[in-house]
Amino acid sequence: xxxxxxxxxxxxxxxxxxxxxxxxxxxxxxxxxxxxxxxxxxxxxxxxxxxxxxxxxxxxxxxxxxxxxxxxxxxxxxxxxxxxxxxxxxxxxxxxxxxxxxxxxxxxxxxxxxxxxxxxxxxxxxxxxxxxxxxxxxxxxxxxxxxxxxxxxxxxxxxxxxxxxxxxxxxxxxxxxxxxxxxxxxxxxxxxxxxxxxxxxxxxxxxxxxxxxxxxxxxxxxxxxxxxxxxxxxxxxxxxxxxxxxxxxxxxxxxxxxxxxxxxxxxxxxxxxxxxxxxxxxxxxxxxxxxxxxxxxxxxxxxxxxxxxxxxxxxxxxxx
Numbered sequence: 001x002x003x004x005x006x007x008x009x010x011x012x013x014x015x016x017x018x019x020x021x022x023x024x025x026x027x028x029x030x031x032x033x034x035x036x037x038x039x040x041x042x043x044x045x046x047x048x049x050x051x052x053x054x055x056x057x058x059x060x061x062x063x064x065x066x067x068x069x070x071x072x073x074x075x076x077x078x079x080x081x082x083x084x085x086x087x088x089x090x091x092x093x094x095x096x097x098x099x100x101x102x103x104x105x106x107x108x109x110x111x112x113x114x115x116x117x118x119x120x121x122x123x124x125x126x127x128x129x130x131x132x133x134x135x136x137x138x139x140x141x142x143x144x145x146x147x148x149x150x151x152x153x154x155x156x157x158x159x160x161x162x163x164x165x166x167x168x169x170x171x172x173x174x175x176x177x178x179x180x181x182x183x184x185x186x187x188x189x190x191x192x193x194x195x196x197x198x199x200x201x202x203x204x205x206x207x208x209x210x211x212x213x214x215x216x217x218x219x220x221x222x223x224x225x226x227x228x229x230x231x232x233x234x235x236x237x238x239x240x241x242x243x244x245x246x247x248x249x250x251x252x253x254x255x256x257x258x259x260x261x262x263x264x265x266x267x268x269x270x271x272x273x274x275x276x277x278x279x280x281x282x283x284x285x286x287x288x289x290x291x292x293x294x295x296x297x298x299x300x301x302x303x304x305x306x307x308x309x310x311x312x313x314x315x316x317x318x319x320x
Contacts, residue, residue, distance in 0.1 A: 010280060013154035016069055018273035019080040019202075019240025020264035021062055022055045022116065023095040028088035037120050039086050041170035046085055055085070058266035061290050062098045065265055065273060068288075068297055072275065074107050076153045079136065080240040080262060081114025081164070081202035087123035092132050102135030109136035110151055110158045114202040114240060115173055118164040141188065148185045150192055156278060157195045159234070161185060163203040163219055175203045176220045182228055189232030196281060196307060198236040199229055204261055205237060208246035210254045217241070230256045235281070235307040243267050245274065245287055250309055258305045260285065268292075272300060281308040 046052045084091035111133040139149040147162040203219035245263030271290035289300040
């Protein structure tokens with residue numbers, strides 16, 4: 001067992017990380033104006049082009065996940081966005097209800113929105129994600145700004161950042177943290193006390209093959225985000241957006257600190273989440289995958305990462 005700065009024993013912290021649920025409803029709340037928004041082509045993709053088929057069991061799998069998590073001896077739950085398929089309030093509400101957000105007797109959580117949750121300007125201004133996932137967004141922040149915010153869990157700091165915006169064109173799934181939030185993130189990181197710092201956001205640094213995201217799926221201000229994170233002593237970046245689970249290590253030369261993508265918890269064939277046990281800077285990861293025959297999650301693979309090995313390469317090295 002590791003010791004803290006006072007020489008006292010430090011208990012391991014156990015987290016569950018899940019993402020990209022893409023829950024929908026039979027009657028999500030369509031309005032006439034939605035026909036002229038990004039929701040219409042997204043609905044066509046969902047109903048006619050195969051996306052709905054890939055997530056046809058999403059509700060059943062999410063119910064299995066919500067049933068399992070309280071039994072896993074976890075300290076905290078981490079959700080990195082895309083609760084919804086089309087960004088309707090009814091979808092956000094349904095996902096939060098299935099996840100039992102804020103229910104007494106369950107571990108706390110941290111949640112940030114995904115690009116589907118911020119599908120339209122109305123999705124953002126309506127604040128549905130922040131209302132229904134509000135119990136998972138408590139923490140230390142600057143003033144009245146929701147993002148970023150930080151939660152202390154054992155010897156860890158979990159820092160939630162909103163990396164999503166609404167986009168005009170149907171094919172544009174890119175995101176942005178924005179200069180104002182980046183400045184607040186820089187100030188927040190400077191104020192936090194001792195502890196291992198873990199960033200939680202929706203967008204990734206790199207794809208599974210270590211290549212950059214295409215522009216239409218990328219975090220537009222990733223270079224600045226990496227700079228602020230590295231200066232703020234971030235030791236781990238947790239995200240979703242991509243539906244296949246993977247991780248990158250700094251010793252591989254592609255990232256300044258370890259990065260883990262949870263993948264999708266509910267997409268058929270990929271459905272999984274990741275458990276982390278953090279003993280000091282040592283992370284043990286366990287991927288649990290849904291078994292459709294058994295109707296529950298089972299152990300799939302394990303990995304270990306030493307978070308003390310994070311480095312700070314030049315941005316050219318990271319993004320090259």
